[in-house]
Amino acid sequence: EVQLVESGGGLVQPGRSLRLSCAASGFTFDDYAMHWVRQAPGKGLEWVSGISWNSGSIGYADSVKGRFTISRDNAKNSLYLQMNSLRAEDTALYYCAKDIGPYYYGSGGGAFDIWGQGTMVTVSS
Amino acid sequence: DIQMTQSPSTLSASVGDRVTITCRASQSISSWLAWYQQKPGKAPKLLIYKASSLESGVPSRFSGSGSGTEFTLTISSLQPDDFATYYCQQYNSSLTFGGGTKVEIK
Numbered sequence: 001e002v003q004l005v006e007s008g009g010g011l012v013q014p015g016r017s018l019r020l021s022c023a024a025s026g027f028t029f030d031d032y033a034m035h036w037v038r039q040a041p042g043k044g045l046e047w048v049s050g051i052s053w054n055s056g057s058i059g060y061a062d063s064v065k066g067r068f069t070i071s072r073d074n075a076k077n078s079l080y081l082q083m084n085s086l087r088a089e090d091t092a093l094y095y096c097a098k099d100i101g102p103y104y105y106g107s108g109g110g111a112f113d114i115w116g117q118g119t120m121v122t123v124s125s
Numbered sequence: 126d127i128q129m130t131q132s133p134s135t136l137s138a139s140v141g142d143r144v145t146i147t148c149r150a151s152q153s154i155s156s157w158l159a160w161y162q163q164k165p166g167k168a169p170k171l172l173i174y175k176a177s178s179l180e181s182g183v184p185s186r187f188s189g190s191g192s193g194t195e196f197t198l199t200i201s202s203l204q205p206d207d208f209a210t211y212y213c214q215q216y217n218s219s220l221t222f223g224g225g226t227k228v229e230i231k
Contacts, residue, residue, distance in 0.1 A: 035220075044212065044222060044223075044224050044225045045161075045163075045169065045212055045214075045222040045225075046222065047214070047219075047220040047221065047222060050220065059219055059220070061219075062126065095168055095169075100171075100174060104216075104220070105157070105216045105217065105218065105219060105220055106157060106216065106217060106218075107157075109216070110157060110159070110216025110217075110220060111159035111171060111174040111175075111214070111216060112159070112161075112169075112171060113171045113174075113180065115168035115169060115170075116168065117168060118168060
């Protein structure tokens with residue numbers, strides 16, 4: 001069964017850090033780009049970051065650039081999101097998502113065919 | 126950055142209705158557009174990619190069209206399972222979602 005399982009969310013104070021993980025199974029992980037997408041309570045979807053199959057191409061939303069770092073370990077079939085300098089506006093459900101292609105946008109990919117169940121991040125004092 | 130504008134934001138319809146949702150890009154995105162369906166408490170589900178390609182397993186009553194800056198998602202005959210929120214997403218240059226369209230029961 002194709003599956004993505006996120007972990008690492010929780011309650012954190014503003015300015016602190018948190019690391020999210022996503023464990024993939026049921027598909028050849030290193031054939032595909034991967035992404036993090038978030039959804040604030042009652043709001044729409046926001047793409048956060050994407051990484052190509054070999055980590056050679058990485059992108060971030062302007063709202064997280066310089067604070068968040070995406071990475072992957074193909075040997076462990078895992079995706080990560082290191083979140084530093086967290087703000088109240090980062091409060092959201094964070095989804096891990098599999099791309100349909102090896103690159104995270106354009107002709108090489110950019111649509112998400114498999115999603116995890118999400119992990120909640122709450123930034124509050 | 127490319128902005129995606131969906132309309133309407135809310136749509137009231139009845140079972141059997143033909144429903145059309147529009148998505149406009151602030152600049153040309155060729156055909157690099159996807160559509161998703163999201164139900165409350167669930168992760169989004171991919172319906173359409175590359176503007177008009179139907180994802181495997183998605184009912185044929187869903188269709189997508191358009192290129193450049195104007196795109197539509199059409200549900201040919203609305204079914205009870207289709208009441209949900211729909212999002213468009215461009216992936217031509219970085220990635221951006223539209224604001225969503227909630228399809229409600231009339």
